[in-house]
């Protein structure tokens with residue numbers, strides 16, 4: 298589904314990604330861990346099409362197409378979804394209106410009929426249940442004044458609405474209390490099937506107890522320096538990153 | 549302060565009008581001021597960014613009659629679904645045949661100002677030309693000297709006028725240029741309530757020059773809602789002097805939207821001459837192509853314990869120019885004044901310009917005042933967020949701008965008017981969400 302080869306990217310003069318390689322197949326869950334500032338969010342942004350970052354080398358093939366050629370909106374329409382580490386507050390734009398526009402633009406792109414107000418509300422009610430998000434929150438301006446946890450929950454609600462093929466969750470667990478974490482994780486799990494894939498960026502093993510990864514990768518200085526199974530996350534939790542940094546230094 | 553434009557063209561301008569027979573004293577005086585000061589040219593601080601005098605010199609020919617107006621129906625200018633008293637001016641003339649008053653006569657008096665000079669002379673004499681100052685603005689002087697027609701409104705005490713008043717200024721410049729100088733004098737007596745909506749529409753491709761001077765007195769405990777819609781097409785040049793004076797415990801809500809025209813200059817002054825007043829003073833300019841929209845506003849706090857909140861926003865596209873100047877005066881005895889002002893602008897195109905200047909002059913010490921002017925682009929992070937959900941760039945931009953403008957409409961309480969303005973904004977943004 299997704300094949301990243303030797304991806305390099307920078308912002309301004311600052312090189313951030315230094316040759317990322319990653320293969321994701323349908324049905325898989327990949328966890329990406331790594332110290333602060335190692336480039337995890339940058340990778341997520343580059344995949345979602347943030348123009349601020351300049352791709353300086355490598356390629357990203359998504360379902361047989363060159364993902365980097367697509368505009369951000371077309372990537373979303375092709376099924377890429379990024380749950381932001383820091384969701385943006387947009388005063389004056391209601392979440393409902395925003396989602397209706399998004400859903401219908403995506404449906405149009407895919408050659409599906411657009412939803413009228415009634416069927417849209419029906420869909421929304423159904424997805425709201427999945428992440429146990431309150432209607433009153435969605436009536437408000439997009440993320441404006443939302444608590445950290447509410448913003449994260451809203452991200453997963455949007456994911457549920459858009460039914461992506463490739464979801465990238467950037468630290469969706471940060472800011473969630475334990476109950477919310479369980480709810481959000483179970484929402485993500487319910488959305489999983491053999492045709493879609495998930496990349497979870499996280500610092501904590503705890504989330505991975507609920508969303509169990511098939512692979513765990515460690516990103517360090519813009520490169521994936523170690524990959525393994527779900528036990529790698531446990532090891533990192535116990536030992537931190539120093540031993541990996543040492544390994545990289547030796548190599 | 550101002551410099552005389554070429555004396556030749558000024559005398560030509562003055563010579564092209566014959567002053568009407570009402571208010572002859574003030575007309576004479578205004579002509580003297582005009583002769584002494586001329587129209588504002590390049591050096592004039594108040595018109596630095598707005599070269600309307602040059603345009604007037606170049607675009608208009610003097611000593612010509614206005615072209616005959618051919619307006620048989622006003623349907624296209626109305627606000628759909630608005631049940632209102634409709635007053636129509638066509639090429640500067642009050643049209644009784646196109647106007648339609650539906651409120652009972654004991655609720656509101658609406659008539660030609662020229663007529664009111666004899667029928668309501670006492671009121672007219674105590675208020676006419678008292679708030680508009682030919683001394684400070686030469687266009688007010690031009691208007692005071694040569695006004696052709698006007699509107700007189702009187703709301704007696706303890707009366708809430710149920711139906712709003714829709715004032716249509718139609719300039720038909722299809723055949724030839726139009727020059728119109730009109731006036732409004734309104735008195736809302738104590739504990740009364742009035743809502744006024746003004747629309748400006750120009751037809752045809754020829755140039756039009758419209759000066760309009762308004763004087764509105766809002767008495768003790770009275771309330772005025774005022775909405776100005778400037779959606780003039782083509783080569784319309786306008787200078788509007790709006791002066792509202794508030795007495796004790798009165799409330800004023802205003803909304804001014806400027807969407808098109810060639811040069812639109814609004815001199816808008818709210819004088820808070822009473823205590824415990826409230827003024828909500830909003831405006832929105834969304835300009836494109838070569839339109840110049842200039843809002844010079846003044847909030848003059850003369851008495852203690854009042855509150856004013858001014859919020860003007862701008863969206864500039866194409867080669868448009870926006871000008872905002874916000875003066876707040878807090879006079880020495882206007883203690884406990886709360887006065888707020890903000891002017892936020894979004895520049896969409898690199899060839900648009902905006903000049904914004906707050907000017908606070910505070911002589912009292914126990915006051916709360918704040919102001920903020922910003923000029924920015926659309927927030928890129930927010931744009932990316934919307935796009936990352938599958939929303940195309942144009943729609944994302946429209947969503948952000950729509951959200952940006954929304955709060956300026958808060959001073960419009962009439963839902964029909966609000967929806968109408970909302971539709972104008974949506975149309976401007978090509979809103980499709």
Ligand SMILES: Nc1ncnc2c1ncn2[C@@H]1O[C@H](COP(=O)(O)OP(=O)(O)OP(=O)(O)O)[C@@H](O)[C@H]1O
Pocket residue numbers: 308311313331332333334335336337338339340349382
């Ligand atoms: N807009 C920017 N301008 C300059 N530097 C940037 C910008 N965005 C990211 N960086 C830098 O790129 C590096 C990688 O940042 P990134 O956000 O990808 O890290 P991360 O792995 O997600 O970290 P965290 O775990 O703290 O979220 C950091 O050094 C960061 O300062």
Ligand SMILES: [Mg+2]
Pocket residue numbers: 337338339382467468
């Ligand atoms: Mg990050």
